[in-house]
Amino acid sequence: MDGRSIDIKQMQFEKLKEHFPEVINEGKIDWEKLKATLGEDIYFSNERYVLNWAGKSEAFKVLQSPTTATLAPVKEESVNFNNTGHIFIEGENLEVLKVLQKSYYGKVKMIYIDPPYNTGNDHFIYPDRFSESKGDYLKRVGEKDEEGYLTREGMYRKNSRDSGHYHSNWLNMMYPRLFLARNLLKDDGVIFISIDDNEVHNLRLLMNEIFGEENFVAQFIWKRRQNVDSRSKNGASVDHEYLICYRKTENGVIRGAEKDLNKYSNPDNDPRGDWMSADMTGLATKDQRPNLHYDLINPKTGKTYKCPPTGWRYEPQRMKELITNKEIIFPRNSDGRPRRKKFQKDLESEFTGFSTVLQTVFNTQGTREVRTIFEEKEFFDFPKPKDLIKLIVQQGTSSNPENEIVLDFFTGSGTTAHAVLELNKEESTNRRYVCVQLPEECDTKGEAYLAGYKNIADLAKERIRRVIRNIENEREAEKKEKAGKLAFDDENESAQVDLGFKVFKLQPSNFKIWRGSQFENGEQLAKQLEAFTDPTKEGSEEENILYELLLKSGFDLNSKIEHKGDVYLINGNEMIVALTKMSEADVKEIISLKPDKSVLHWINCLHEMTN
DSSP states (O other): OOSOOOOHHHHHHHHHHHHOGGGEETTEEOHHHHHHHTTOOOOOTTOOSOOOOTTHHHHHHHHHSOOOOEEEEOGGGSBSGGGOOOEEEESOHHHHHHHHHHHHTTOEEEEEEOOOOOOSSOEEOOOOOTTSOHHHHHHHHTOBOTTSOBOHHHHOEEOOTTSTTHHHHHHHHHHHHHHHHHHHEEEEEEEEEEEOTTTHHHHHHHHHHHHOGGGEEEEEEEEOOSSOOTTOSSSOOOOEEEEEEEESSTTOOOOOEEOOGGGOBOTTOOTTOOEEEEOOBOSOOTTTOGGGOOOEEOTTTOOEEOOOTTOBSSOHHHHHHHHHTTOEEOOSSTTSOOEEEEEGGGOSOSEEOOOSEEOSOOHHHHHHHHHHHTTTOOOSSSOOOHHHHHHHHHHHSOSSOTTOEEEESSOTTTHHHHHHHHHHHHHTOOOEEEEEEOOOBOOTTSHHHHTTOOBHHHHHHHHHHHHHHHHHHHHHHHHHHTTTOTTOOHHHHHHHOOOOBEEEEEEOOSBOOOOGGGOOSHHHHHHHHHHTTSOBOTTOOHHHHHHHHHHHTTOOTTOOEEEETTEEEETTTTEEEEOSOOOHHHHHHHHHHOOSEEEEOHHHHHHHHHO
């Protein structure tokens, strides 16, 4: 009881909502829909089938705004930095996706993300202040506390159901990220997105707009709950979530489920190898396919086998060829039905259709896994189980996935990295992950914060380190068990499993940004020119500058870097970078290598050559 009188406006609104729910959109009255519902003569302008929402044009502006940011290597937080192909990037994922556009365009085989589900309680970044400039937006999402960690107040907005733009805010967050993600996929690449009932309908429409309705692969249903929810307020126990799968082009296919090859054997020592008995009955009536309806005679015994009601699968001439090739199995009893030998060697693929109903692992497993890794501490809420992600990674990558890239830009607890590492170990393959996670501040009252972990990115990195240690310990145990046995080749095993990851952090460019539109007179221009005598910012580290040049020249973060004298060789002679002085010998070396590209710090180079 708050002492206030009845809110007449709200009361009338609730009545309207009760009787005409179709005219309420995100807590507001859609006046055009109301008029149409009441039968008034109304014209909807620009009628077409389209997904539209408040702020969509601003989402495009956010998408199209370029970034000058870069990624800086952090070797002290990495594992086996110089010999690993795995990448962990700490930073706001929209800016990171922009940074990766040039160097990873069309290189990613599979994307998996587990974004906010928009439950009404989750926080995420979205451009809710549509009047603010790009600079203001970046300043807001870059707010940090005294220790340098991104603050929830600056970085996040809680998207409450009471918001007038509840669904729109979520769409504004997702649209630019999914658009940029599509650019990174290979032509045969696929993307999987975890989602629940809150936004699955909007996500499908959003993906149709970005990827094209024709590139929808499937909507998988994952039974995540093992036991029914007895706390349900409406009587329904929601036991499932979804995995939406799209491909970039028609070349993208998922792998499929493995066929059961145990059905194949060779009891009669057929020189053509293992075979199985296959049904030969057809699917058409005599009226539909009269040429498939005939009695079949065993040429050796003369026994006649009556035509089944739906005919045979093969017409007489083809059936004759199969009999000649000894591919038809005639039963001893004429009441039986002949079948065909189907040879394993003739299989076009070892895979069949992958069921859209997934019920192999439950959400509680993910919670147990993280507890085990972090010594029974409750650091994450409802992390995805690694076996589910392993299954999805298998489907999204090829049967020979060497160096194929798996991207996750909502990394969270690091389950995707965990799944890829284990899958590589089990299959002796070498998929590479690129994981992106915002340094989201941990709840100051939570177990993770009290244990010394200030943000989610640090937790994810620590999980990956512990997974790597566990795999190394398992390998050491195997070595001891197989000590002295020729069957264990440690050197070969080591080459097959990449146990490491490079850490990079999003940071502003190492180069000064030219602000040409700000000059009001020649004096200001002269000062700017003087300031750009050296284009690098004061305090920029050489290695950071090198990686920024790599990214902005289209080279990925795993490019081979050789430091030879005073120059860097990138992937042999694909590019040569000189950031400090260059001797005459260095110049001759560059000329002899005939690089495709060369980047020189011209002030230092000019100074060295004139002296």
